[in-house]
Amino acid sequence: MSNAAGNVRSERPATRRALIAVAIGFLALFLLSPLVVVFVEAFAKGFGAFAAVFADSEALAAIGLTLLVAAITVPANVVFGLAAAWAIAKFSFPGKSLLITLIDLPFSVSPVVAGLVYVLVFGAQGLFGDWLVAHDMQIVFAVPGIVLATIFVTFPFVARELIPLMQEQGSVEEEAALTLGASGPRAFLTVTLPNVKWALLYGVLLCNARAMGEFGAVSVVSGHIRGLTNTIPLQVEILYNEYNSVAAFALAALLASLALVTLGLKTLLEWRHGDALKTHGRH
Amino acid sequence: MTLSPAAKAPWRFKAASVLPGFGPAFGFTLLYLSLVVLFPLSVLVWRASGLGFSGLYQVATEPRVAAGLSTTFTISFAAAVIDAVFGLIVAWVLTRYEFPGRGLLDAAVDLPFALPTAVAGISLASLYGPNGFFGAPLAALGIKVAFTRLGILVALIFVGLPFIVRTVQPILLELEPELEEAAATLGASRARTIWRVMLPPLAPAVLTGFALAFARAVGEYGSVIFIAGNIAYVSEIAPLLIVVKLEQYDYAGATGIATIMLAISFAALLAINLVQAWSRKRFGHV
Amino acid sequence: MAVTEAIHGTAIRIAGVEQDFGSYPALRDVSLDIAAGELVALLGPSGSGKTTLLRVIAGLNTADRGAVFFGAENATRLSVQERRVGFVFQNYALFKHMTVARNIAFGLEARPRASRPSRQAIAARVEELLDLVQLEGLGSRFPAQLSGGQRQRVALARALAIEPRVLLLDEPFGALDARVRKDLRRWLREIHKRTGLTTVFVTHDQDEAMELADRVVVLNQGRIEQVGAPAELYDHPASPFVLSFVGEAVALPVTVTGGHVALAGRELHVDPHGVRDGAARVFFRPADITIAAPGGGSLEGRVEALRRTPSGVRATIAIDGSDQRLEIDQDLSAGAELGDKVPLTLSNARIFAYGDGVFEDAGEGI
Numbered sequence: 001m002s003n004a005a006g007n008v009r010s011e012r013p014a015t016r017r018a019l020i021a022v023a024i025g026f027l028a029l030f031l032l033s034p035l036v037v038v039f040v041e042a043f044a045k046g047f048g049a050f051a052a053v054f055a056d057s058e059a060l061a062a063i064g065l066t067l068l069v070a071a072i073t074v075p076a077n078v079v080f081g082l083a084a085a086w087a088i089a090k091f092s093f094p095g096k097s098l099l100i101t102l103i104d105l106p107f108s109v110s111p112v113v114a115g116l117v118y119v120l121v122f123g124a125q126g127l128f129g130d131w132l133v134a135h136d137m138q139i140v141f142a143v144p145g146i147v148l149a150t151i152f153v154t155f156p157f158v159a160r161e162l163i164p165l166m167q168e169q170g171s172v173e174e175e176a177a178l179t180l181g182a183s184g185p186r187a188f189l190t191v192t193l194p195n196v197k198w199a200l201l202y203g204v205l206l207c208n209a210r211a212m213g214e215f216g217a218v219s220v221v222s223g224h225i226r227g228l229t230n231t232i233p234l235q236v237e238i239l240y241n242e243y244n245s246v247a248a249f250a251l252a253a254l255l256a257s258l259a260l261v262t263l264g265l266k267t268l269l270e271w272r273h274g275d276a277l278k279t280h281g282r283h
Numbered sequence: 284m285t286l287s288p289a290a291k292a293p294w295r296f297k298a299a300s301v302l303p304g305f306g307p308a309f310g311f312t313l314l315y316l317s318l319v320v321l322f323p324l325s326v327l328v329w330r331a332s333g334l335g336f337s338g339l340y341q342v343a344t345e346p347r348v349a350a351g352l353s354t355t356f357t358i359s360f361a362a363a364v365i366d367a368v369f370g371l372i373v374a375w376v377l378t379r380y381e382f383p384g385r386g387l388l389d390a391a392v393d394l395p396f397a398l399p400t401a402v403a404g405i406s407l408a409s410l411y412g413p414n415g416f417f418g419a420p421l422a423a424l425g426i427k428v429a430f431t432r433l434g435i436l437v438a439l440i441f442v443g444l445p446f447i448v449r450t451v452q453p454i455l456l457e458l459e460p461e462l463e464e465a466a467a468t469l470g471a472s473r474a475r476t477i478w479r480v481m482l483p484p485l486a487p488a489v490l491t492g493f494a495l496a497f498a499r500a501v502g503e504y505g506s507v508i509f510i511a512g513n514i515a516y517v518s519e520i521a522p523l524l525i526v527v528k529l530e531q532y533d534y535a536g537a538t539g540i541a542t543i544m545l546a547i548s549f550a551a552l553l554a555i556n557l558v559q560a561w562s563r564k565r566f567g568h569v
Numbered sequence: 570m571a572v573t574e575a576i577h578g579t580a581i582r583i584a585g586v587e588q589d590f591g592s593y594p595a596l597r598d599v600s601l602d603i604a605a606g607e608l609v610a611l612l613g614p615s616g617s618g619k620t621t622l623l624r625v626i627a628g629l630n631t632a633d634r635g636a637v638f639f640g641a642e643n644a645t646r647l648s649v650q651e652r653r654v655g656f657v658f659q660n661y662a663l664f665k666h667m668t669v670a671r672n673i674a675f676g677l678e679a680r681p682r683a684s685r686p687s688r689q690a691i692a693a694r695v696e697e698l699l700d701l702v703q704l705e706g707l708g709s710r711f712p713a714q715l716s717g718g719q720r721q722r723v724a725l726a727r728a729l730a731i732e733p734r735v736l737l738l739d740e741p742f743g744a745l746d747a748r749v750r751k752d753l754r755r756w757l758r759e760i761h762k763r764t765g766l767t768t769v770f771v772t773h774d775q776d777e778a779m780e781l782a783d784r785v786v787v788l789n790q791g792r793i794e795q796v797g798a799p800a801e802l803y804d805h806p807a808s809p810f811v812l813s814f815v816g817e818a819v820a821l822p823v824t825v826t827g828g829h830v831a832l833a834g835r836e837l838h839v840d841p842h843g844v845r846d847g848a849a850r851v852f853f854r855p856a857d858i859t860i861a862a863p864g865g866g867s868l869e870g871r872v873e874a875l876r877r878t879p880s881g882v883r884a885t886i887a888i889d890g891s892d893q894r895l896e897i898d899q900d901l902s903a904g905a906e907l908g909d910k911v912p913l914t915l916s917n918a919r920i921f922a923y924g925d926g927v928f929e930d931a932g933e934g935i
Contacts, residue, residue: 110502213399
């Protein structure tokens with residue numbers, strides 16, 4: 001039983017190696033192989049076939065729609081995140097934890113349910129169904145519905161990064177700015193924002209990745225109208241179901257690359273500005 | 284000059300503060316929340332209440348729905364259990380050992396969070412399909428993964444793993460080295476030290492991760508529907524059934540299933556909070 | 570075996586122990602003999618190596634060179650588990666998820682089946698130890714529900730449960746507030762008397778070391794400066810470091826010429842004890858310098874400031890021949906005025922050669 005090495009805090013080398021093997025094996029099997037497959041399948045018929053996918057008008061429409069949705073969703077959620085964080089972190093009022101729980105709500109809801117609720121409100125048999133038809137407006141099965149569903153699913157991301165950080169920072173600096181004569185907006189722009197810039201960027205990254213990749217919620221509200229209401233993930237589904245494997249995986253590879261870039265930037269941010277982020281393993 | 288006695292301050296919603304902008308910020312926040320979340324969700328609740336318990340029961344006991352719910356909950360549970368065991372090992376290895384590629388692997392744990400569900404879905408379907416890289420050799424062994432419940436299990440394992448790893452890692456990092464040293468001075472072998480001194484404090488984190496993984500798995504859609512094959516009574520998941528009902532304009536049925544799923548998710552999250560609160564009270568740490 | 574019977578503790582011998590952390594020498598050629606049943610303090614500032622030495626005795630660190638003996642047995646090769654040392658950590662390291670009773674029982678339950686006492690025996694021993702540390706009835710509490718002082722006592726009971734050969738404590742009272750610390754110090758001495766265990770504890774607080782220990786080991790930068798009973802350290806410090814670390818000290822520059830010591834030209838009647846000619850320093854404690862009767866004294870100074878204290882007057886005096894300022898307390902009746910030149914007498918002064926290491930924080934500064 002002699003462990004004369006004196007290092008009490010480690011397992012035997014054999015045990016360690018075994019555990020490392022198990023961990024790497026499990027990760028490779030369940031996490032890494034799907035990622036690899038995306039690119040293998042995308043280039044299965046060569047680079048030419050891969051590139052041709054992006055010349056297809058439906059694919060381009062999907063890409064365009066995805067970008068549009070993200071372009072609306074992310075800024076909207078940033079404004080929301082800043083407003084919510086400002087109210088929660090700098091002021092004292094009852095019901096704060098309730099408010100924070102509500103902000104976290106979308107994380108506990110299945111994306112399909114998220115889509116469902118909008119159908120229930122704006123769908124043909126929904127709450128406003130008749131009114132919408134009468135005014136010749138379409139929310140579900142059209143772009144507005146997609147935007148709404150995407151906002152639902154992604155708005156917590158920015159807020160969740162900002163709120164704990166701003167709570168920790170308190171209001172001393174803003175108060176100091178006020179005593180020096182700055183107006184509220186000026187204090188916000190020159191004191192608050194710079195203090196949270198990395199957390200804001202982090203939140204934007206996550207929000208954007210999710211907005212572009214959301215599938216379940218958008219699938220329910222979109223109506224799958226080719227060329228009109230298909231985002232990239234939906235187009236991937238259509239192509240895959242048509243056995244157009246290369247096209248499906250080519251678009252999927254686009255999204256996967258976005259995921260990798262997001263992960264890379266995220267890791268970089270955590271590494272460089274970890275203390276400014278105050279992330280505690282929450283998602 | 285006389286000073287009148289101080290009048291009792293009137294109750295204010297927000298404590299007095301010199302910082303401006305509370306009104307607009309709070310107002311906008313509430314407005315956004317209401318429009319995007321609260322109002323639509325309340326419509327769901329209203330619809331659900333229209334069903335009543337009897338209506339819910341009717342939906343839940345339709346044979347196809349019952350099968351779908353059972354499939355969803357049992358496989359989500361199994362996946363969360365497997366994730367708990369292996370997630371613990373992965374967290375342990377990533378936190379306590381040094382080896383080449385560790386940083387990369389650590390970043391890779393976040394893949395299921397970052398990768399869009401549809402992408403994961405078609406990849407898994409391809410991997411485990413009859414001609415897939417894993418599917419083919421497994422088929423030769425007589426094991427079919429795609430279009431079976433096993434496929435759903437694989438997909439949900441993928442989806443839930445980061446929850447366990449990321450909740451356990453910070454706790455593991457904070458574990459005082461002195462605890463292990465103390466156990467050693469008291470004569471405990473390494474195995475006993477790990478089993479009795481290091482793992483118990485990790486239990487609340489593992490439980491939390493488990494509940495999060497379970498709740499996520501129950502609602503998962505995109506990663507699962509491709510590999511599952513969606514064979515009625517065999518490999519249909521509850522979220523898919525909601526979509527099916529919607530396509531049939533059976534809003535009531537869709538609402539019913541959604542309500543049941545929401546109830547289970549909330550119960551899981553409530554359980555997490557209770558576990559955490561209890562453990563904090565008993566043991567004095569998170 | 571009742572824990573209150575005197576267990577004849579084991580002697581500890583440390584021979585030539587050295588440990589480097591990378592290129593940083595934490596312990597340099599440390600040798601020490603501790604008699605069975607002694608209560609010894611390892612005293613020194615941070616970085617002195619005292620905790621490293623304690624951990625080497627416990628086996629938590631492995632020395633690069635040298636050996637540790639428990640009695641006649643060479644313990645250097647033994648693992649931590651095999652050494653049977655009781656170790657009390659600075660922050661207690663209690664197992665928060667176990668009750669007090671389970672914590673104390675841990676070491677006994679960890680024994681291999683063959684030598685493990687029965688469940689009843691373990692329970693009985695836990696009760697005994699709870700009594701010894703005055704925590705009767707608290708066995709089913711969790712550490713989170715105890716105060717700092719109580720946790721420390723649980724840590725001690727847990728270490729004693731395994732019938733250790735020696736008891737090691739790492740800054741045991743550092744994390745507690747002053748009042749609790751005083752009580753626990755007294756109480757540790759009692760426990761030591763009752764158990765008769767060889768006990769070694771690490772501290773940076775010289776009051777604590779002097780109050781508790783039979784002998785004190787003063788460490789500085791990995792080396793032992795002096796070992797001795799508290800009185801010995803006070804009265805016969807072996808180096809400027811010991812003098813300045815244990816109690817306050819003042820140092821003034823002097824010149825040694827042929828056995829005579831002079832400060833600012835005036836002869837100090839102090840024996841240089843073999844310090845060679847040249848620049849040197851005279852060390853004394855602040856209490857050892859007083860205002861002499863007019864015409865007497867070996868030093869001169871000038872009163873720079875006066876202020877009242879509850880019982881008299883405190884004079885700040887600049888000493889001729891150095892830029893030192895000292896504070897000297899006097900009765901109200903003494904008539905010193907601002908600006909007065911006053912004679913000063915020195916007692917208990919010691920000469921050390923210039924360049925000997927001194928503890929930076931010494932009294933009025935060097």
